[in-house]
Amino acid sequence: MKAKIRKIVVNIEETHREIGRDISxxxxxxxxxxxxxxxxxxxxxxxxxxxxxxxxxxxxxLGEKCVAALGIKPADAESYGKSAMVGENGELEHAAALLHPKLGAPLRSAVEKGAALVPSSKKMGSPGQVLDVPLGHKDAAYVRSHFDGIEVCLNDAPRANEIMVAVAVTDSGRPLPRVGGLGHSDAKGEDGLR
Known part of the structure; x- marks a missing residue:
């Protein structure tokens, strides 16, 4: 591996109840x-x-670690996203280089297909700062129920000479979605949009 990795952290967020309603x-x-x-x-x-x-x-x-953490088959992944935070001795372009030209294809393999663009964000930061990872449906960008995000925060990263790189994967959309639009079950995933 070319990356000099100091640590890897994997978190899972499960929502079981929202606004007094069970999510099942x-x-x-x-x-x-x-x-x-x-x-x-x-x-x-x-x-x-x-x-x-x-x-x-x-x-x-990172895509494979997310799929394994969820305990799903790659084809059962529904949305994904990527993000990076560069420490103070780096530059924003370092995050862009990590995220854009080549990260997407292996992530798509880890979740099978992935016709839609992978939502992304990049920022400069310091240890303990929150990194937001945007999420979108992996095959059809117009599936509104999957417009979402997840935060990650590590108390000791990124240090000045480090970069935090995050990938997120879900097995569902937001809890209780009701803003209309294309549904997950209606998505064809042929053009990355619908």
């Missing part, structure tokens, strides 16, 4: 976070290929 089955989200060394901390680097390659490694690794 519970809605579930998993988020897997890798804290890695930033190979370009403190220096300007024109060629960010090394981070792009690390992104490819992490997309599959």
């Amino acid at each position: 089955p519970a809605t579930r989200k998993a988020v897997a976070v890798a804290v890695i060394e930033n190979p370009f901390a403190g220096v300007y680097q024109e060629d960010l290929t090394a981070l792009m390659e690390i992104g490819a490694e992490l997309g599959g690794l």
Whole structure:
């Protein structure tokens, strides 16, 4: 593995009750976070290929960890998202290099298919800061019930020369969705939109 990983953390969030109503089955989200060394901390680097390659490694690794944490088959994943937080000696472009060119394809393999774009966010930060991971339906971006997100916060990351990279996967949409739009069961997943 090219990534120098300090730690990996996996969290699961289950919602069993919302506004006095039972949610059955519970809605579930998993988020897997890798804290890695930033190979370009403190220096300007024109060629960010090394981070792009690390992104490819992490997309599959973190996606598989989310699927395993949920205890589902890859095909049963319904939404996904990705995010990165760069420590103070890095730059926002380092997060972009990790997330965009190559992380998506291995994540799609981990959840089977994934016709829709993977929602993403990137930010600069310091230890203990919250990283938001946006979520969207993996095959049809117009499925509104799956517009969501999950937060992750590590008390010791990212350090100045590190990057936190997060991938989230769900087995359902939001609890009690009722804002209309295309439903999960109606999604065809052919064009990434519907």
